[in-house]
Every structure is written in C-alpha cells, then in structure tokens.
Amino acid sequence: ARHLLGIEPLSPPEITSILDLADSYVDLNRRTIKHSDALAGMTQINMFFENSTRTQSSFELAGKRLGADVMNMSMQTSSVKKGETLIDTALTLNAMRPDLLVVRHPQSGAVDLLSEKVNCAVLNAGDGRHEHPTQALLDALTIRRAKGRLHRLTVAICGDIAHSRVARSNLILLGKMESRIRLVGPATLMPAGAGEFGCEIYEDMREGLADADVVMMLRLQKERMDGGFIPSEREYYHRWGLDAEKLAHAKPDAIVMHPGPMNRGVEIDGTIADDINRSVIQDQVEMGVAVRMAAMDLLARNLRAERGRAMAEGT
Numbered sequence: 001a002r003h004l005l006g007i008e009p010l011s012p013p014e015i016t017s018i019l020d021l022a023d024s025y026v027d028l029n030r031r032t033i034k035h036s037d038a039l040a041g042m043t044q045i046n047m048f049f050e051n052s053t054r055t056q057s058s059f060e061l062a063g064k065r066l067g068a069d070v071m072n073m074s075m076q077t078s079s080v081k082k083g084e085t086l087i088d089t090a091l092t093l094n095a096m097r098p099d100l101l102v103v104r105h106p107q108s109g110a111v112d113l114l115s116e117k118v119n120c121a122v123l124n125a126g127d128g129r130h131e132h133p134t135q136a137l138l139d140a141l142t143i144r145r146a147k148g149r150l151h152r153l154t155v156a157i158c159g160d161i162a163h164s165r166v167a168r169s170n171l172i173l174l175g176k177m178e179s180r181i182r183l184v185g186p187a188t189l190m191p192a193g194a195g196e197f198g199c200e201i202y203e204d205m206r207e208g209l210a211d212a213d214v215v216m217m218l219r220l221q222k223e224r225m226d227g228g229f230i231p232s233e234r235e236y237y238h239r240w241g242l243d244a245e246k247l248a249h250a251k252p253d254a255i256v257m258h259p260g261p262m263n264r265g266v267e268i269d270g271t272i273a274d275d276i277n278r279s280v281i282q283d284q285v286e287m288g289v290a291v292r293m294a295a296m297d298l299l300a301r302n303l304r305a306e307r308g309r310a311m312a313e314g315t
C-alpha cells in the first residue's frame, strides 16, 4: 500500500510483518532502538494540527534513526492561522517533494482526504475519533513482547471508548489477531454499535476485568465531549478508575497499559501506573519509535518500488 491511514485495511499477515520488522529494530542487549539508512535521501514532514507529545516526537526520532531529513511543521505559526485550508497546506508542502507526510488532525477522515491530494506516502498520526493506527500497532507489539502472542488473550479496554480513536484502532487490530476484547466503561461512553465488533461490553469494572490478561486504560477525552456526561472526576475514579482493588480481579500477571497522556487519579491510580511489575506504559512509548520506524520503512520500500515501475514505464 502507498499509505498507512488505518488498521481497517490491513490483513493479519500485514500486521504481523510490521510488528516483526519493528521487533528487529529493538536491540535486546542495549535496550535501545537501532539505526538504519532505510530512509536515506528521503524527506519526512510532520504536520500536527492537534497537540502531541509521544506521537510527534517518536515519529521525528523514528525518521532520524532511519536517516531521513525530518521537518516538523509548526501548525500554530503556519498560514493555517491565516485561513489556509488543510488541502492547500498539503498541496503547498507536496510541491516541496516530500516522500512521507505524517499527519494528525482533529477531524475524522481529514487524513484520508489529504492522502488523495498528494503524491507521497501519508501516515495517519490520529484523526478525530476515527483511527490512530501506529498507536494500535505499538500497543500490539508491547502486548506481544509481554505475553508472547496476541491470539486468545483477554484484553479489557476501559474508560472513554466513545471518543477514542485509540480504542477503535485497537479493537479492530486485536479482533483481527483473534484476541478476546471487552469494552468496559459507563454506558454514556460506549459508542453506538460497539457490539458489532464482536466484543463483550461491561459497565462494571470488576466484572469486565475478571481474569483479563491485559488492562488498557483510556483518558477521558473531554476535548471531544459536548459536556455533561459524568457526574464528577471523583465519582468516575471511584467507579471506573483503575486502583489495586479493581486490578486484583484481573489475572495476577495481567499487564496495565495506557496510551497517554494520562490523568492520574482520574482513570488510573498513579501507583499502578508507576508499578514496573504491572505497568508497561513506558514500554509502549519505547515501542512507538520501533513501530513508526517499521511503518515508514515499509512505506518507503513501496514508494521506491512504485517510482521504479513508473521510471521503467516512462511515466
């Protein structure tokens, strides 16, 4: 494929190839991420129309570790602020002949639309409530490294499912890889049609976490809420926040995940987030660099092959 716009179009073997390549970038002895020249001579532009700490910095590091020229567009100081549209911005950058565009945008579908207007590879770094494919891939790599497999694991995804592109990409990916998925949270934060993805739905945390192998907590995405869904953060924490008592219902070796950014004391107790025997939150961040390297490496190979064919055909 030319682009990575979501998990939806990927087959299980394609997901496995990305994870295998990402794994090969992790140096086991030094516990670091290797360097390569897979993107040497290529230009990567990061366009983030929404705030980011992890995704933007790890895409930048990943591009640099692969030898690309990496440019971070500062959307706050760009001509978008003067009214330039997403498409005009993309066409302007496209004229500078980038090879890879990494895009985050608050509107679902905006990255797909942009990909139709440019002739480089586009990677979705999160669009509205739609998809965050590299997050789901780095989560899968983290789970696979901790548990040795993805199939026949019980994964409880907890909290604000309705507004979460992370939850959506994860449940698509984990479903394709034959994990058993539970969605756990208040009915007001369950998306309509959640059952169609073949997952079990729970409102009670203790029931939802019973014998789970993986507990994935999500942030309350207040920026996507129209207001007035939860009584208070205190009550939310009491019912759906992950604390030691609720976690005790999961398997004794269950891992705890959170994509970040995390609100301690709202969806998760800080002690659990920092417990290196249970929490793999920092591993998720580390795997983010490896997964983004793998995704860009594979897209660059496809791009080179496509350009080679076009040269051969004289087009």
Ligand code: CP
Residues within 6 Å of the ligand: 051, 052, 053, 054, 055, 056, 126, 135, 259, 260, 261
């Ligand atoms: N998980 C995630 O997307 O984090 P950032 O918003 O910091 O990139």
